[in-house]
Amino acid sequence: MPHTSPLDAAADGPFGPHNLPYGVFTTAGDPGRARIGVRIGDHVLDAGAAARALASADADLLCAPHLGPLMAAGRPVWRRVRRTLTAWLTDPAYRLDIEPHLHPLPEVTLRLPFEVADYVDFYASEHHAGNVGRIFRPDGAALTPNWKHLPIGYHGRAGTVVVSGTEIVRPAGQRKGPDDPSPVFGPSVRLDFEAEVGFVVGTPTRPGERVPLDALPDHVFGVCLVNDWSARDIQAWEYVPLGPFLGKSFATSVSPWIVPLDALEHARVAPPPRDTPLLPYLDDAGHQPWGLDLRLDVAVNGEVISRPPFAAMYWTAAQQLAHMTVNGATLRTGDLFASGTVSGPEPGQRGCLLELTWGGREPLKLPDGSALEYLHDGDEVSITAWAPGPGGTRVGFGEVSGRVAPALP
Amino acid sequence: MPHTSPLDAAADGPFGPHNLPYGVFTTAGDPGRARIGVRIGDHVLDAGAAARALASADADLLCAPHLGPLMAAGRPVWRRVRRTLTAWLTDPAYRLDIEPHLHPLPEVTLRLPFEVADYVDFYASEHHAGNVGRIFRPDGAALTPNWKHLPIGYHGRAGTVVVSGTEIVRPAGQRKGPDDPSPVFGPSVRLDFEAEVGFVVGTPTRPGERVPLDALPDHVFGVCLVNDWSARDIQAWEYVPLGPFLGKSFATSVSPWIVPLDALEHARVAPPPRDTPLLPYLDDAGHQPWGLDLRLDVAVNGEVISRPPFAAMYWTAAQQLAHMTVNGATLRTGDLFASGTVSGPEPGQRGCLLELTWGGREPLKLPDGSALEYLHDGDEVSITAWAPGPGGTRVGFGEVSGRVAPALP
Incomplete structure (x- = not known):
């Protein structure tokens, strides 16, 4: 049986790599540690863990406990991070590095993703x-x-x-x-x-x-x-x-x-x-x-x-x-x-x-x-x-x- | 000539020890370091520095760069800190310890003292x-x-x-x-x-x-x-x-x-x-x-x-x-x-x-x-x-x- 990846299942769906929305999640095993997640299909990519593993220059932004630092970084950074995430989630070369950082959606708790100012x-x-x-x-x-x-x-x-x-x-x-x-x-x-x-x-x-x-x-x-x-x-x-x-x-x-x-x-x-x-x-x-x-x-x-x-x-x-x-x-x-x-x-x-x-x-x-x-x-x-x-x-x-x-x- | 203290001058004025309002200030010599100040007369007590010098149990709250932690600590702490400040600013026994931490009001810049939530x-x-x-x-x-x-x-x-x-x-x-x-x-x-x-x-x-x-x-x-x-x-x-x-x-x-x-x-x-x-x-x-x-x-x-x-x-x-x-x-x-x-x-x-x-x-x-x-x-x-x-x-x-x-x- 060939390897099936959640990334393949996601491709043409509403949360495929053309979307990549950001959120913040915790897991049952580590409920006190809020992490930035990127939704792909019915999974959530632990963006900070992936960024660390792949030595991304934006790892600090993605390892924050909420979206604030990434949001404040401005549009050029948003575009760069989005290109990076797109590559990780579509280029088969990254698959073995990325898959360990995917969590099934039912297994995470989603938090308020940013602190509301006004x-x-x-x-x-x-x-x-x-x-x-x-x-x-x-x-x-x-x-x-x-x-x-x-x-x-x-x-x-x-x-x-x-x-x-x-x-x-x-x-x-x-x-x-x-x-x-x-x-x-x-x-x-x-x-x-x-x-x-x-x-x-x-x-x-x-x-x-x-x-x-x-x-x-x-x-x-x-x-x-x-x-x-x-x-x-x-x-x-x-x-x-x-x-x-x-x-x-x-x-x-x-x-x-x-x-x-x-x-x-x-x-x-x-x-x-x-x-x-x-x-x-x-x-x-x-x-x-x-x-x-x-x-x-x-x-x-x-x-x-x-x-x-x-x-x-x-x-x-x-x-x-x-x-x-x-x-x-x-x-x-x-x-x-x-x-x-x-x-x-x-x-x-x-x-x-x-x-x-x-x-x-x-x-x-x-x-x-x-x-x-x-x-x-x-x-x-x-x-x-x-x-x-x-x-x-x-x-x-x-x-x-x-x-x-x-x-x- | 006897020693004249700003604390004596303040005693009966509108910013005497019966008032003790809180603010946040910086000095020209250290403009990047916001500190909690307490107004006494025409002077500002560097509350954090005084608390450190006098080994106050509330030094951490008073060394914050804004009033948030003290504000969040609740009424029993507010009363305790107020009693402590009153003693420092009225009991002659503290005078020599306190005076080095007084700044003349014209020499400080006053900042927004807390982060406004709603x-x-x-x-x-x-x-x-x-x-x-x-x-x-x-x-x-x-x-x-x-x-x-x-x-x-x-x-x-x-x-x-x-x-x-x-x-x-x-x-x-x-x-x-x-x-x-x-x-x-x-x-x-x-x-x-x-x-x-x-x-x-x-x-x-x-x-x-x-x-x-x-x-x-x-x-x-x-x-x-x-x-x-x-x-x-x-x-x-x-x-x-x-x-x-x-x-x-x-x-x-x-x-x-x-x-x-x-x-x-x-x-x-x-x-x-x-x-x-x-x-x-x-x-x-x-x-x-x-x-x-x-x-x-x-x-x-x-x-x-x-x-x-x-x-x-x-x-x-x-x-x-x-x-x-x-x-x-x-x-x-x-x-x-x-x-x-x-x-x-x-x-x-x-x-x-x-x-x-x-x-x-x-x-x-x-x-x-x-x-x-x-x-x-x-x-x-x-x-x-x-x-x-x-x-x-x-x-x-x-x-x-x-x-x-x-x-x-």
Whole structure:
């Protein structure tokens, strides 16, 4: 029987050598030692161990306990490391050296792969923002007057960003229905998910440095999936006039694998046509497009309930980064900015229950016969995605999942 | 002539041994080595060097290059270290050992004393929130319906918190007047300050742990002053519906000295009477009060233009911390939460130019004859404060100051 290698099995799959996302893992035998991993098929390459064994010049970066040093090293290093990894995982000459450093995926525990510096959440889907406007302000304009002029965003809580698989304890807080004389306190009764895409900043900026549209790949290390858990009842009562706070700050989940921006070259598409002229720092006409054709799947308890298309997002990550830095605000390694809920034009493409159930008024019927209005204790939400890769391949994203646990007493 | 010691000179002043705020400094002779300093009078004690010389059990904490390890060590350690420092700086037996480790204040450079984890900004002055409401919504209610039920807050940008003395480059961004057909881009023409008080979290929480009102001193390491620089024109155009973003994220200045919470025992006062019943987790009736009698001075180019009284704040730091954690959000060492603009009931007690000039419609007349509507390039804003200490002393705060530099091209 010929030697079969996990590397052969991986070749044409969503985690083939055209992808090579980065993560951080531990093993059951050595749970205290976090290591950088590179996913290949259903295995994880211990990148630091391989780099040591092969005397790579980048071994120090790859032996770190998280991605920070590699992220901070900048795009030329990212490209060099990616070329090295590609050679190790495709050139048969390396096979005998590499295979001892592969761990089967089920045998590792995936950790939060980087320390989140600042977390910013945008609101970049016209379909999402329009639906929310129609649900909450049925008699007014669906979009606020600023929406088509700038990518609206706000800062979220960096300290409660958690890795996929972390249990999400139902938050408690104040809520007040329109007919309640005063607010009541208790567990949220409108717990929702938001399917989003996150961009991870590697290269920081100097004070006052703005990031023009074309410089996105100089600063963004990679892309992950985000579930921006939202307690709609807490949020609705608190958010005027300073924005969402406790309705979001209890937890935000991210996928464990950071897909390098260079793996998404074949996913770049033009964003939707803009019907409102943009100020020069945001006007991407005549620039290489930074729309991305990522296809998301959202499943609750294993049943896919939505397929949001990221290509339908009005504002691109390049515009968001240009906007976020145009006032002189600096970027740090580890800054995470998320797209906001990804919703497409069709009902089956909406990225949160608020929209999917139209404010709770039209519960979803699940295949098992149950109705889903907002999330129940025990419900598990999983978001996955893929993007077109070279030669008909797919670039896979690791899933971001989380199960709702009962509120604390 | 008898020996005169800086320690004698300090005794009854605002930075006497009843205060002992912590900071981080470097010296011209060793600019790369950040050290923990304790202010005594007009001198700075090199706390790590003193701890080594005196073989203190806490030398490792005090030899760190920032306050993080000491902040994380928790209240029993904070109290022990404070007792030790008090003995060193008051007991004549230590004098010969301590004096070699005192640096005159003008000879040191003060640094950001801790790494900011998450930065939250509240909106806790009823006078400020009411004035802002009357300025922006003259025909509506001054306060939003939620204002008296919960301390409204939002997350700001932790990565752009800077230490006093850092130049503030005028931000650029989008603005749109009510009669402009579309937004324009350029340097902010309504740059403002906000005089605030900041609370620095030392002890983190465990997942799901709520911080009840009486547990404030178990988690808050100390207090500083904050200038939450605000570009009103950028803010006004962007902030609906998700809150302030680029109008604030360019810079937030903090004072270099963190006054220990234990130094403020004599400043504790009852907050203003509440006219709206509070949910139990926020109801501080029957608890020891956490209002604080801090007297702020705001000066522009050396002229005091306002004296905001912190004792007038409606929401206390204890309520803010209880609110911030009631949904299960965790605290990290280095979290900073600020009070929001401190404004009192009188016109001369307002904590920002937006209020002091009533939306720019009533420019301030400065003693030199000039008019101040919003900040000009070159203007310097300095905020100082003191609080009652034991035996008729004052507890001084280090100033937070910053000069406005022209916008980048």
